[in-house]
Amino acid sequence: xxxxxxxxxxxxxxxxxxxxxxxxxxxxxxxxxxxxxxxxxxxxxxxxxxxxxxxxxxxxxxxxxxxxxxxxxxxxxxxxxxxxxxxxxxxxxxxxxxxxxxxxxxxxxxxxxxxxxxxxxxxxxxxxxxxxxxxxxxxxxxxxxxxxxxxxxxxxxxxxxxxxxxxxxxxxxxxxxxxxxxxxxxxxxxxxxxxxxxxxxxxxxxx
Amino acid sequence: xxxxxxxxxxxxxxxxxxxxxxxxxxxxxxxxxxxxxxxxxxxxxxxxxxxxxxxxxxxxxxxxxxxxxxxxxxxxxxxxxxxxxxxxxxxxxxxxxxxxxxxxxxxxxxxxxxxxxxxxxxxxxxxxxxxxxxxxxxxxxxxxxxxxxxxxxxxxxxxxxxxxxxxxxxxxxxxxxxxxxxxxxxxxxxxxxxxxxxxxxxxxxxx
DNA sequence: GAATAATAACTGATTAGTCATTAATTGTCA
DNA sequence: TGACAATTAATGACTAATCAGTTATTATTC
Numbered sequence: 001x002x003x004x005x006x007x008x009x010x011x012x013x014x015x016x017x018x019x020x021x022x023x024x025x026x027x028x029x030x031x032x033x034x035x036x037x038x039x040x041x042x043x044x045x046x047x048x049x050x051x052x053x054x055x056x057x058x059x060x061x062x063x064x065x066x067x068x069x070x071x072x073x074x075x076x077x078x079x080x081x082x083x084x085x086x087x088x089x090x091x092x093x094x095x096x097x098x099x100x101x102x103x104x105x106x107x108x109x110x111x112x113x114x115x116x117x118x119x120x121x122x123x124x125x126x127x128x129x130x131x132x133x134x135x136x137x138x139x140x141x142x143x144x145x146x147x148x149x150x151x152x153x154x155x156x157x158x159x160x161x162x163x164x165x166x167x168x169x170x171x172x173x174x175x176x177x178x179x180x181x182x183x184x185x186x187x188x189x190x191x192x193x194x195x196x197x198x199x200x201x202x203x204x205x206x207x
Numbered sequence: 208x209x210x211x212x213x214x215x216x217x218x219x220x221x222x223x224x225x226x227x228x229x230x231x232x233x234x235x236x237x238x239x240x241x242x243x244x245x246x247x248x249x250x251x252x253x254x255x256x257x258x259x260x261x262x263x264x265x266x267x268x269x270x271x272x273x274x275x276x277x278x279x280x281x282x283x284x285x286x287x288x289x290x291x292x293x294x295x296x297x298x299x300x301x302x303x304x305x306x307x308x309x310x311x312x313x314x315x316x317x318x319x320x321x322x323x324x325x326x327x328x329x330x331x332x333x334x335x336x337x338x339x340x341x342x343x344x345x346x347x348x349x350x351x352x353x354x355x356x357x358x359x360x361x362x363x364x365x366x367x368x369x370x371x372x373x374x375x376x377x378x379x380x381x382x383x384x385x386x387x388x389x390x391x392x393x394x395x396x397x398x399x400x401x402x403x404x405x406x407x408x409x410x411x412x413x414x
Numbered sequence: 415g416a417a418t419a420a421t422a423a424c425t426g427a428t429t430a431g432t433c434a435t436t437a438a439t440t441g442t443c444a
Numbered sequence: 445t446g447a448c449a450a451t452t453a454a455t456g457a458c459t460a461a462t463c464a465g466t467t468a469t470t471a472t473t474c
Contacts, residue, residue: 029324045421113323116316117236168371252455
């Protein structure tokens with residue numbers, strides 16, 4: 001497993017294409033983007049792209065993988081920290097929302113859009129991103145339950161609910177909701193507050 | 208504003224096309240679906256479609272409008288009921304998840320997929336669906352705050368968080384997550400339980 | 415000069431939307 | 445009523461444009 005100069009050049013060119021693809025996809029979406037578009041932005045001939053990616057789908061696979069790498073890196077640092085759940089949750093969201101800049105959010109939108117209607121990509125997305133991400137998150141969650149920081153809850157479902165909240169907010173923002181756009185940066189503070197304090201206060205009063 | 212027999216026939220044919228479009232879109236997505244596909248399923252000639260819809264986008268507008276009609280009908284019945292927030296929340300989710308059958312979920316996926324990458328559709332989606340839905344939900348929420356059933360919380364953001372949870376779960380299911388698929392029907396019970404009891408129990412213990 | 419990488423012209427297939435033609439329906443009046 | 449004209453709806457062949465992927469050729473590197 002030695003990386004030669006060839007491999008490095010190869011990787012650099014691949015990344016160059018992926019960068020260009022990100023730009024073009026963000027502008028036109030996956031299907032409307034053409035190989036020529038991507039080649040033009042990358043400053044290479046369109047045929048060259050096929051020396052590095054088997055087909056158009058493979059370019060999106062490449063982007064998915066890159067997104068996944070940073071995601072799992074970020075997930076891993078969590079989970080063993082010595083905090084309450086609300087602190088963990090707030091920290092997780094803060095981290096996640098901060099790391100997810102405009103470009104990443106736009107790219108996520110492209111991927112979601114295509115995964116929803118492309119069976120081959122969906123298959124890849126499931127095995128390459130969804131399942132590993134769930135697995136890591138479930139492990140982190142479970143360890144907090146084991147450590148007595150969380151009540152014995154339904155870990156798989158809980159993980160899905162939390163990620164659904166994040167995912168849904170990203171999508172609603174991509175839909176162009178101005179309220180979310182304007183107040184995006186305050187979400188890491190507001191969201192746990194809503195979920196924890198908002199609901200708790202109410203529930204404490206009611207019975 | 209009288210509806211003639213002409214209008215009714217016109218509407219029937221429109222619905223016939225929309226039904227066919229739903230089937231085809233669910234199978235191939237919006238972009239991969241062709242006008243010929245839809246015409247074939249509807250049992251008419253492809254040219255006929257253009258007598259009823261200006262273009263392909265307009266067909267999706269039509270589907271969006273139909274989805275929105277049922278949605279706002281369902282939203283309106285809520286909000287004035289005399290319950291605690293957790294009951295309201297549970298009932299809302301139950302209702303929402305029950306009303307959203309496989310076909311509606313699939314259609315929502317198609318619309319989301321296209322709205323994410325099609326500026327014209329996004330514009331329509333915002334004004335026809337998103338803004339009215341938020342407006343109704345915010346009003347319902349605010350009335351519960353005014354009635355003292357909820358603490359004075361940030362209504363617009365709260366509404367967005369709740370709908371994000373629902374939206375995110377739908378999308379994760381469409382991604383093909385088997386856990387969610389298997390346990391979909393238990394969500395109306397589990398989700399409020401997770402959000403309310405799960406978090407509260409923990410929070411009560413910790414300080 | 416051999417091997418590898420890049421090029422861009424080209425192909426084959428696809429498809430949204432058009433439009434001239436045909437069919438069906440409605441209205442008129444003897 | 446029934447003949448026929450006028451209006452409206454339906455048809456499907458056609459067009460013009462697009463684009464993913466191929467490949468023969470040229471350039472670069474070693």
